[in-house]
Amino acid sequence: MKRKQITMLIILSLLFILLAACGDNDSAEGKTKTVGETEQETLNATTDSGELSGHTVMIDPGHGGRDPGSIGINDIYEKDLVTNTTKPIEKALREAGANVIMTRKEDVKIPLKERRSMSNEAMPDAFISIHYNSFEDSSVGGFHTYYYSQEKEYRLAQSIHQSLGNAISLKDRGILEDSYAVLRNNEVPAILLELGFMSNPEELAVIQSDEYSQTVAEAIVRGLKNYFETNENVSS
Numbered sequence: 001m002k003r004k005q006i007t008m009l010i011i012l013s014l015l016f017i018l019l020a021a022c023g024d025n026d027s028a029e030g031k032t033k034t035v036g037e038t039e040q041e042t043l044n045a046t047t048d049s050g051e052l053s054g055h056t057v058m059i060d061p062g063h064g065g066r067d068p069g070s071i072g073i074n075d076i077y078e079k080d081l082v083t084n085t086t087k088p089i090e091k092a093l094r095e096a097g098a099n100v101i102m103t104r105k106e107d108v109k110i111p112l113k114e115r116r117s118m119s120n121e122a123m124p125d126a127f128i129s130i131h132y133n134s135f136e137d138s139s140v141g142g143f144h145t146y147y148y149s150q151e152k153e154y155r156l157a158q159s160i161h162q163s164l165g166n167a168i169s170l171k172d173r174g175i176l177e178d179s180y181a182v183l184r185n186n187e188v189p190a191i192l193l194e195l196g197f198m199s200n201p202e203e204l205a206v207i208q209s210d211e212y213s214q215t216v217a218e219a220i221v222r223g224l225k226n227y228f229e230t231n232e233n234v235s236s
């Protein structure tokens with residue numbers, strides 16, 4: 001009987017040591033990099049040579065959550081179309097080496113002031129808000145670029161607008177000055193893009209396509225590249 005008890009004690013001790021060793025393993029794993037960190041490093045490594053490397057861009061997908069934005073034909077919500085477009089934009093910017101910050105990643109309502117505060121805290125090199133338009137006259141169509149301050153962001157507006165104009169078939173409705181809440185008191189160069197009318201049936205068919213979003217994404221990358229290059233030339 002006594003020997004059995006001793007054997008049991010030894011077995012229990014061994015089990016305890018084994019468990020403790022497993023615990024050590026856990027803490028060792030805690031110190032190793034997470035998959036996310038490794039991915040991020042790979043991304044940084046591959047993007048050092050990217051066209052937009054060294055630049056931070058904030059993308060602001062308009063509306064979200066309880067705020068659907070404009071409602072187009074077939075009850076299509078602006079917030080959903082915006083999400084379709086901002087995902088490829090985010091991807092294209094990352095692939096070009098930019099550090100990208102999104103004001104919203106989920107379908108949530110974020111107050112305009114909060115979006116602006118995010119920009120003023122992060123101080124990106126450019127802030128781009130993405131929207132779609134709607135109008136009572138269904139024949140109205142085209143894209144606009146808005147800016148607030150002539151000296152701070154007109155060149156950013158010009159560069160992106162021109163690049164979009166070269167890439168998309170929508171009517172060019174021009175570059176306009178407006179005091180949108182996300183642009184006003186935004187300390188960095190900030191623009192707002194209205195990328196088409198959801199109230200125009202022909203235009204809706206175009207802007208709903210993945211191809212359109214991809215074209216817009218590539219045009220934004222080219223526009224930013226041109227803007228940053230000109231900016232660097234101006235300051236040097």
Ligand SMILES: [Zn+2]
Binds near residue numbers: 063069070078131132
């Ligand atoms: Zn909007």
